[in-house]
Amino acid sequence: MSEPVRILVTGATGAVGAALTRALDAAGHRPHGVSRRGGTGPRQHTWSAGLEEPPPALRRTWDVVVHCAADTRWNLPEEEAERANVAPLRAVLGLAAPGTHFVHLSSSYVTGLTGDIRSPSPAAYRNSYEWSKARAERLVHAERDSADIVRFPVVMGARADGSLDRYSGFFWLPSSLCSGAVPAMVAEEKALLDIVSTDDVADHVVRLVAGGPPTGRRLSILGRGEDAQPVAEVFETVRAALNSWRAEHGVPALDRLPSMTPEQWNRFYLPFAEEHLDRAQLLRVTAFRAYQGYLSVTEPFAVTHRVPDTVEVLHRSIRRWAETHQSSARRVPRAWS
Known part of the structure; x- marks a missing residue:
């Protein structure tokens, strides 16, 4: 044995x-x-x-x-x-x-x-x-x-139910949509956001372990590549998942955000708006800047291992986030002025 x-x-x-x-x-x-x-x-x-x-x-x-x-x-x-x-x-x-x-x-x-x-x-x-x-x-x-x-790119939960052991990174988005911290969808028009499930990563590593060590250094890149969701569709998938959960719990639906490119936001809107924002709004806008680069990636990753479609994975993961973060998911965003 x-x-x-x-x-x-x-x-x-x-x-x-x-x-x-x-x-x-x-x-x-x-x-x-x-x-x-x-x-x-x-x-x-x-x-x-x-x-x-x-x-x-x-x-x-x-x-x-x-x-x-x-x-x-x-x-x-x-x-x-x-x-x-x-x-x-x-x-x-x-x-x-x-x-x-x-x-x-x-x-x-x-x-x-x-x-x-x-x-x-x-x-x-x-x-x-x-x-x-x-x-x-x-x-x-x-x-x-x-x-x-x-x-691998952005990680969502299990394919079956969207479950995750820890929520971080990307989950600033549903939290910010519910709190009103995101005033607009600031992204390049052709931007893509590649996503995988924890299952995709875990299953791939299990296969690597079963196959034994490589001769030399071997690179695997998991993802959807050119089939990744456009950022605008990602925002809508997240909003739809949140609104389906909010409807079941008697919480008003989230409105669709206005969209603009980073150049429009940073050169034209933000400079004129900053003097009218309160301290909390300024902190939110400053934090939001860190994510703009990830919403502006227009070239798909050259993946070596293409994972199955992840739209439902994203939807289930956001609903699971809402179920496990109910106080955040129930918030009604304060309108920006």
């Missing part, structure tokens, strides 16, 4: 890491998980990677290490972004032997503004998150002769 595969999943309590741990369990594995907060069960461990030495339970020979842990905040100073996404990877690499199958989960946006990860300059990326993830990929290339790198 063959020995069980010894698998370690970092970020095991996050949206992708938790889904992957369940998928590996379902495939007959007994993965160990590690995260800063720790999980429940004998195979869940607590470790602040990059800030402290690994606990004794992690100092063993691993057949597979899947590095899911990441801090997706876009507004960190560069030093903090490096501590959040590069230092932990360096520590996790220290747990992998030469023969370990190392799988590094990255982001489709890691190529920033230039289309590749080579530039060390923060100016080549939209924000410090992308910069730190590109630096992380370069570290994998420098430290590992054999590794899988898996890139």
Whole structure:
């Protein structure tokens, strides 16, 4: 009888890491998980990677290490972004032997503004998150002769019911629509927003684990590519999902937002409007600027593994968010003036 595969999943309590741990369990594995907060069960461990030495339970020979842990905040100073996404990877690499199958989960946006990860300059990326993830990929290339790198775009919940273990990142949008923090849909007319489900990522990694380590470094890019939803349709899918939930709970429907390009918003509307906005509105507008770059991507990702349609995944995920964040989902937005 063959020995069980010894698998370690970092970020095991996050949206992708938790889904992957369940998928590996379902495939007959007994993965160990590690995260800063720790999980429940004998195979869940607590470790602040990059800030402290690994606990004794992690100092063993691993057949597979899947590095899911990441801090997706876009507004960190560069030093903090490096501590959040590069230092932990360096520590996790220290747990992998030469023969370990190392799988590094990255982001489709890691190529920033230039289309590749080579530039060390923060100016080549939209924000410090992308910069730190590109630096992380370069570290994998420098430290590992054999590794899988898996890139994917915006992550939604499970295909069956939209469930997620943690809501972050993209979920600023439903929250902002309900609170009135978004005054307009500011996006390029032909912009695309690529989306995958946690299932898509988890199933792909399970297949990689089953197939064994690659000879060299192998890149997978998951997504819809040119079939990704246009941003305008994404906004409408989100609004429709919210309004279907709000109707069931007796909450007024959300109106469709006016649309304009970033140039129209930043050059013509915002300069004249800023002096009339109150402090809360100014804070919302400032925060909203950070997302404009992601609503202006017009070139589709060159995916290597096309996932099934994600429109229903998005709809179910937004409804699930509303069900689990009812106080936010019930808010009636205050009109901008």
